[in-house]
Amino acid sequence: MAVLSKHLSLLTPLLAFLTSNFSTLAAAQNTTTSEYDIIVVGGGAGGLVAATKFAESGLKTLLLERGGPMLYRDGNREIPAWAQEAYPDGDLTRHDAMAFYGFNYPGSINASSYYCTNLPDNLLAACMLGGGTSVNAVQQFWPPAHYIDAAFGFEGWTSADFQPAIERVVARVPQTQYWSADDKFYNDQVYGLMGSVLKTIGLAEVNTTQSVNSKYNTFGRDVYASADGLRGGPLVGYLQDAKKLPNFTLKMYSTVESVVRNGSKITGVQVNGTVVTANSVVLSAGVWNTVALLFASGIGPEEHLQTAAAINYTSYTKDEWILNNAVGGNLHDNPQTNVAFTYNNTDAIPAYSLAGTLTGVNVSKHDADMLFYNHSGPLTNTGRQLVAWITTDDKKSSTEMTAQTICSNPTTTNGTFNCQFNLNEGLLSRGRIGLGSDGNLTFADGVGPWLTNTLDVQHYARALRKFIVGSRAYPGLNVTSPTGLSALKDYEQWLSTNAKKSNNHWGGSCTVGTTDGTKNGTGCVDINAKVYGTDNLFVIDGSLSPAPTSSNPAFLYEIIAELAVARILKL
16 A cells, blocks of 8 residues: 655565556656546555546546555566466466465565555555455455444444445455355365354354354354455456546555645645645555554644654644544454364364465465366365354443454364454454654554453453363364463463454554544544545545454455445535
């Protein structure tokens, strides 16, 4: 996504893979700047949807993306060497095919270049075209109506208001339980085993693409935004349509430094050293870097603007600041841990490894042929097979929370597998984004938004204990980590030590709300996604989310974009 060039260096190891017909904005520095109806800053889940919808409405639209392309159709050419040799006519990059999904994270060759470098240590925010949807597992979970009404629920943002937006997203980015184009499940024995376990603790099996509101004490197949056996999502369902329109322009490698404004009126953006003018600007730079751009534009809490001024992070002087205390606040994420298992009947749960897919080591030719010729077979899947939601309630505090677990097939040893275990809907812990003296973003409170509320720890512990106790009781199934836990307090202590870490499911930081952040309210933007204190600056990305949903949030953020655009177009 688009971020601050003053403090981020552009890593360009991907350039060797890109075709020459994808130009940058560098040439624009020597030409007359263009005028647009609307500029969208950042090509992630929200920005791709928003820019496409604005262009389809007839607006002259410019989408600015800091990074480069990730899918073949957009210009990426990161095809592993072995695949180029074996399939010379192939067009599957390491981002198109999910066989390579595990190599999208720092530690793998080139992978660090996909991410912004201005976040706190070990946190990830993708800074390439597609944002998180270009590197993640493309899980596409429908947000339940219960969540929408509890988290939003105000004028224009009820579950009834969301429904048309949901349907518009589904029409372009359909949900599916299948990765393989032949609509078959591969290496999914874990689903049968853990499904049986979950039934013993009272969870009901549901069709996760049909019973979309049933995410409370239920389980089913994992859900994806796959398209013809490959990575789908807004890069496929939205951007490709926008690129056909004469009034749509995409510029990659375009680092936006700040919005340009005269008081509350925004007139354009500063990008790659050039001012590009527009009637309106939308920030879609993601939960972290939308806030960074607001700080750079002289918008936010006074303490952070003082830091910004002191280090020349913003060119706006104190008399030009727009004090909006909700900027950077309400930051949320899902704490996560893992539960490790072994099953005595090892042959019943065979391992299937994707570890050699980047280098071609130990990759079955049969399976590779299925992938490259038919987009089918076991190499189309990330290995995630089952998803479940365990809901706990506490009458004393009148709180209810839902933990999510995702179980994957073994990757190295038969009968040995893991289930990721997150705390999701209902959690209360929050954080705040701040600005450090080095120009990098920080946790303003000194800690991340994980398990800082004791009720979160208690609910999380109850759900984990229920899951582990039930698993231990199942014949032949052994929990190898965590071990030695018995009383609820044991689980609370263990989680407090081992689960305060990011799932990179960031939300909040510029929350949509009905109380004005410039008047000490909690809303960073109003119900039309317009930044409080401005005339024509909007935010459309995960920043708007008031609270974590029950599952991975990409689908939610695409829906929010559809809803926000519809409201903006009516202004």
